[in-house]
Every structure is written in C-alpha cells, then in structure tokens.
Amino acid sequence: MTHPIPPAVRLRDAVASRGGRPVLRGVDLTVQPGEVVALLGANGSGKSTTVKAVIGAVPLEQGALELFGVPYAGFRAWHRIGYVPQRTTAASGVPATVREVVSTGRLPQHRLLPFRRRDRAAVDRALAAVGMLERAGDGVADLSGGQQQRVLIARALVGTPDLLIMDEPMAGVDAASQQVLADTLRAEVARGAAVLLVLHELGPLEPLIDRAVVLRDGCVAHDGPPVPNTGLHALPGHDHVHPHADHTPPRLLA
Amino acid sequence: MTEMLSYDFMQRALLAAVLVGITAPAVGIYLVQRRQALMGDGMGHVAMTGVGLGFIFQTSPVWMAVLVCVLGAVTMELVRSRGNQRGDIALAMLFYGGMACGKLLVSLSAQAGAGSLESYLWGSILTVAPADLITIAVLGTVVVAVTVGLRRQLFAICQDEDFARVTGLPVRTLNLLLAVMAAVTVTVAMRVVGLLLVSALMVVPVVAAQQLTRSFAATQAASIALGVVVSLAGVTGSYHLNVPSGPAIVLLAIAVFAVFSLLAAPLARRRHRAATDPGPKVCDVELPERIPGQVPKRNAEQLPGQGSSDATTPERGAGLAQ
Ligand SMILES: Nc1ncnc2c1ncn2[C@@H]1O[C@H](COP(=O)(O)OP(=O)(O)O)[C@@H](O)[C@H]1O
Numbered sequence: 001m002t003h004p005i006p007p008a009v010r011l012r013d014a015v016a017s018r019g020g021r022p023v024l025r026g027v028d029l030t031v032q033p034g035e036v037v038a039l040l041g042a043n044g045s046g047k048s049t050t051v052k053a054v055i056g057a058v059p060l061e062q063g064a065l066e067l068f069g070v071p072y073a074g075f076r077a078w079h080r081i082g083y084v085p086q087r088t089t090a091a092s093g094v095p096a097t098v099r100e101v102v103s104t105g106r107l108p109q110h111r112l113l114p115f116r117r118r119d120r121a122a123v124d125r126a127l128a129a130v131g132m133l134e135r136a137g138d139g140v141a142d143l144s145g146g147q148q149q150r151v152l153i154a155r156a157l158v159g160t161p162d163l164l165i166m167d168e169p170m171a172g173v174d175a176a177s178q179q180v181l182a183d184t185l186r187a188e189v190a191r192g193a194a195v196l197l198v199l200h201e202l203g204p205l206e207p208l209i210d211r212a213v214v215l216r217d218g219c220v221a222h223d224g225p226p227v228p229n230t231g232l233h234a235l236p237g238h239d240h241v242h243p244h245a246d247h248t249p250p251r252l253l254a
Numbered sequence: 255m256t257e258m259l260s261y262d263f264m265q266r267a268l269l270a271a272v273l274v275g276i277t278a279p280a281v282g283i284y285l286v287q288r289r290q291a292l293m294g295d296g297m298g299h300v301a302m303t304g305v306g307l308g309f310i311f312q313t314s315p316v317w318m319a320v321l322v323c324v325l326g327a328v329t330m331e332l333v334r335s336r337g338n339q340r341g342d343i344a345l346a347m348l349f350y351g352g353m354a355c356g357k358l359l360v361s362l363s364a365q366a367g368a369g370s371l372e373s374y375l376w377g378s379i380l381t382v383a384p385a386d387l388i389t390i391a392v393l394g395t396v397v398v399a400v401t402v403g404l405r406r407q408l409f410a411i412c413q414d415e416d417f418a419r420v421t422g423l424p425v426r427t428l429n430l431l432l433a434v435m436a437a438v439t440v441t442v443a444m445r446v447v448g449l450l451l452v453s454a455l456m457v458v459p460v461v462a463a464q465q466l467t468r469s470f471a472a473t474q475a476a477s478i479a480l481g482v483v484v485s486l487a488g489v490t491g492s493y494h495l496n497v498p499s500g501p502a503i504v505l506l507a508i509a510v511f512a513v514f515s516l517l518a519a520p521l522a523r524r525r526h527r528a529a530t531d532p533g534p535k536v537c538d539v540e541l542p543e544r545i546p547g548q549v550p551k552r553n554a555e556q557l558p559g560q561g562s563s564d565a566t567t568p569e570r571g572a573g574l575a576q
C-alpha cells in the first residue's frame with residue numbers, strides 16, 4: 001500500500017531508553033496526513049517517550065524516524081509541527097505572560113527577525129481560538145491548570161501546523177476547558193491537520209479518533225480502530241480477564 | 255561627589271559598575287528562569303582556578319579566568335543536558351576542586367600577597383585597571399547583545415526545552431551559548447563584586463524585580479535597571495565607607511528585594527481581584543454549563559472520573575510544562 005503523500009509521522013522499530021532503562025522496545029507508529037491517531041496505554045507504558053522520540057527529544061538507539069517523508073536528521077520544516085507537552089507542576093522561575101509563552105510558538109516563522117505585526121495577529125488568533133485572549137497580559141502562573149493547558153495548545157496552534165502532537169491534553173482539566181479543547185481539536189481536524197493524541201482513555205474525544213495505538217511496556221499491543229465508549233478495558237493487551245472471553249470489539253464484527 | 259569623580263580609579267570603578275550592573279542580571283534572569291540560580295556561584299568558584307593560573311603565569315588573571323570559566327561552564331552544561339542522576343555530584347567536584355585549586359595556585363605563585371586574592375574574592379574599586387576596563391567593556395557588550403538580542407530564543411529554551419526543539423531552534427547550541435555568556439559574566443563582574451558574590455548580582459536583582467512584574471520582558475528590563483542602580487550605589491558606598499565593593503552592592507540589592515517583597519503582596523492581591531472572576535459566593539449545585547470561550551468559574555465542578563489536580567486556586571509559581 002503506497003500513499004502518494006508521505007505520512008506525517010513514520011516511526012519504525014523505535015528503541016529508546018531513559019535513565020539507562022529501556023523504555024521503548026520496537027515501537028512502530030504511523031500517522032497519515034489528516035489522520036487522528038490516539039496513543040493509549042497505562043501509566044509508564046512509554047506514551048510520552050514515544051512522542052518525545054517523534055519530536056527528537058529522546059534519541060533513538062535503533063529504528064528510524066521520518067517526518068513528512070523526510071528522515072529526522074534532515075528535517076527542517078518544524079513550522080509544520082505543533083507540540084503540546086504533558087503538563088507538569090514544575091515551575092519556571094521567572095514570571096511570563098500568556099502572550100509571551102504563546103509567542104514562542106511563532107519562532108519558526110520569525111526566527112531571528114523581529115516579532116512583527118502578523119506574528120502578533122497570529123498569537124491573538126490562537127489565543128482567541130482557546131478563549132484566552134482576554135487573559136493575554138496575565139501571568140501564566142496565575143492561571144488554573146485547565147487554563148494553562150489552553151495556553152499550551154494556543155502555543156502549538158499559533159503556527160497553523162499540519163501535525164499536532166498532544167500529550168494528555170485532557171488530564172487535570174476542568175469541564176469548561178475540556179469543552180474548549182474538544183472544540184479546538186475538532187476545528188483543527190476539520191482544517192485537515194493530522195493529530196497524534198496521547199490519552200489515558202478515549203473519553204469525550206472518541207468520535208474524532210480514526211485509529212488507536214495501544215502501548216504496553218514499550219511495545220505496541222494494538223493498532224487499529226478505536227473501540228467505542230470504552231477506556232483501555234476492552235482493548236487487547238489489557239490485563240483483566242473478562243467474563244466475555246472474546247476480545248474482539250463489537251464494532252469490528254459489524 | 256565631585257571629589258570622588260575626580261579620581262581616575264573611581265571613574266573606572268563607576269564605569270565598570272554600570273557595565274556589570276547591566277550584564278549580570280541580563281544573563282542571570284535565564285539561570286533563575288531555569289531554576290539554576292546557584293550556577294553562577296559554581297562558576298565563580300571555578301573561576302578561582304583561572305585567577306590562580308594568571309598569578310602563576312604572570313598573565314592577566316581576568317583572561318585566564320574567562321578561559322577556565324568557559325571550560326567549566328561548558329562542562330556544567332553537558333552534565334545538565336545529559337540529565338545524569340549523579341550530575342550534582344559531578345558539579346560539586348568541579349566547584350570545590352576549582353576553589354581549592356585556585357587558592358593553592360595563588361599560594362604557590364611568587365607575587366601573592368595575602369590581599370591580592372582577597373580583592374578577586376570580594377571585589378575592589380581600587381583594582382580596576384585601565385586594561386581591565388577595556389576587557390570588561392568588550393565582554394560586557396557581547397553578553398548584552400546576546401542576552402537581550404536573543405531574548406525570545408533564550409526565553410523559549412529556558413521555558414520549555416522540548417517545545418523549543420519543535421520550533422526548530424538549535425537548542426544545544428543556544429544552551430552552550432548561554433553557559434558561555436554566564437561564564438563571561440562571572441569574570442566581567444569579578445573585579446567589581448568579587449567571585450564569591452558574583453552570583454548574587456546575577457540573581458538578586460532578578461528576584462527583586464519579579465516581585466513587581468508579570469512579564470519576562472519587563473522583569474529583564476527592571477532587573478537591569480536595578481542592577482545598575484545598586485552597583486553604582488554600592489561602589490559609591492564602598493568609596494565613602496572604605497569597605498569592599500562586593501558586599502556593599504549585594505547588601506543593597508537584598509535590601510531592595512526586601513522592600514519590593516513587602517510591596518508585592520498588596521499589589522498581587524489587587525491584580526488578582528481584577529484578573530479572575532471569583533465565581534458565585536456560595537456553591538450552587540449545578541453542573542457546569544459548557545459555554546465555549548468563557549473563563550471557567552473558580553468553583554466549577556469537574557467531570558466525574560477526572561482525577562484532576564486542576565488548581566482552582568492559582569498558585570504563584572505554578573508553571574507550565576518543562
Ligand atoms: N526523564 C526520565 N528519566 C528516567 N526515566 C524516565 C524518564 N521519563 C520517563 N521515564 C520512565 O520511562 C517509562 C515510560 O515513561 P513515559 O513515557 O512517561 O510513560 P507514559 O507517558 O506512558 O506514562 C516509565 O517507566 C518512566 O519511569
């Protein structure tokens with residue numbers, strides 16, 4: 001099967017370790033243009049490490065990575081990728097405004113040149129999309145967790161990426177922000193962006209998802225259609241012994 | 255005042271104070287942002303070896319210190335970027351080794367009187383030689399050009415290194431550049447504040463300024479202004495009271511920090527009241543209506559099953575992803 005347009009992400013047989021311990025043991029992951037792929041798995045199964053490998057923040061010991069058909073070593077079109085890291089409570093030591101944080105997402109466009117009016121307009125648009133424009137001048141430290149998450153998403157959207165990578169965007173986010181995130185994501189998918197989405201469970205984003213990849217202990221345990229209305233429990237590779245012996249999800253039988 | 259300015263050595267000391275007051279906070283802000291505030295301290299220790307080598311070889315201690323300090327800074331950056339769990343031990347060896355080595359070399363050198371190393375440790379307004387001033391001016395200009403000119407880039411790598419990588423920034427190069435700038439600053443500042451207090455001038459004006467600021471750009475500008483003011487005042491005080499300049503500058507900076515912290519609390523409260531919708535006074539038990547684009551009520555309920563740590567009480571210093 002060949003695609004005329006190369007996949008946005010093509011990770012093959014990725015092996016990587018962190019802190020001297022092997023964490024990925026041969027992960028294959030492909031995201032086609034316009035496709036929405038959910039990366040699922042238990043805590044510690046290697047989801048964050050996989051997306052960090054995709055952006056080159058965790059080096060591969062083995063395997064190959066291509067972004068938009070270009071091998072990682074030669075990839076320069078970073079403006080095509082937006083990344084939302086897994087939010088942590090770790091703080092930065094100097095205050096920064098919402099606008100300053102989101103503006104870093106414009107670096108691929110203005111590079112060493114001054115920040116110009118069209119950059120500022122793009123920041124405004126991204127902030128408006130996540131409903132945070134009125135908070136642009138506020139310090140990020142004064143925001144709630146859900147609002148901080150929206151800021152991180154605005155930062156990823158500000159360059160209108162063709163591939164959006166989000167690590168657990170819904171974790172620890174209040175209901176209002178969840179709704180904003182889901183709407184934003186829907187708009188991005190409608191625009192044609194490919195999305196690689198790390199989730200703990202499918203949850204409210206389930207209708208958007210084209211394919212689910214389940215990690216278990218650094219290996220791919222499932223790669224196929226998402227299973228509706230379930231978290232990990234109905235997916236193959238899950239540890240429970242279920243009373244209904246057949247693991248095949250109902251939708252696949254239809 | 256005019257009497258003070260009539261001395262050549264005082265003119266040089268005041269000029270050096272201005273340069274140092276600008277450069278130290280301009281670099282220091284990035285170290286504070288990355289919670290590496292004590293890095294400058296370590297570099298000051300390492301620089302002592304450079305001073306010692308300068309004494310031994312009868313060359314300029316300043317240039318030797320630049321050389322050794324840059325090597326030390328690059329080592330520190332490599333240790334940091336590896337994320338090695340034993341990294342702190344490696345750094346401890348580097349710092350203590352640098353200090354011990356420096357003292358040893360000075361003791362071995364022929365020219366050493368007891369006072370000569372002292373002036374490098376605590377700063378001295380009497381010892382800024384004309385050649386030193388030129389060195390300080392050249393190096394200081396480079397440091398300011400980099401740290402202010404590349405503000406957006408350096409801010410990005412210190413705020414969130416992984417994200418910065420995805421913007422295509424040469425993260426490793428910028429990290430090394432920042433480390434080298436910090437090393438150069440240590441040696442630029444050493445004549446005025448002294449190696450043992452260099453780090454204070456990199457850190458204290460920044461944390462003082464950020465008591466009153468909300469943005470990074472304003473913090474950088476305000477901390478540079480503060481750095482210049484306390485450096486000039488400290489050197490002047492050092493002249494009148496006949497005390498080393500370093501301690502005078504640093505104690506002034508700490509006093510400013512104390513005053514600003516007292517001002518900060520009521521200011522933050524007022525700002526907070528203006529910025530956030532406090533929500534209803536009492537809990538009305540009503541599931542949150544999902545209105546896109548609206549700032550969430552502070553006591554909005556969370557979806558069941560979201561084992562959420564969403565801080566509904568914003569916490570100063572709670573940051574974004576690292
Ligand atoms: N910086 C790190 N240093 C050492 N080990 C790490 C680091 N980050 C993650 N790990 C380990 O790697 C494994 C996978 O982590 P991660 O990819 O974050 O999992 P997930 O995102 O699926 O919860 C875990 O066992 C974790 O302890």
Ligand SMILES: [Mg+2]
Nearest residue numbers: 047048049086
């Ligand atoms: Mg994770």
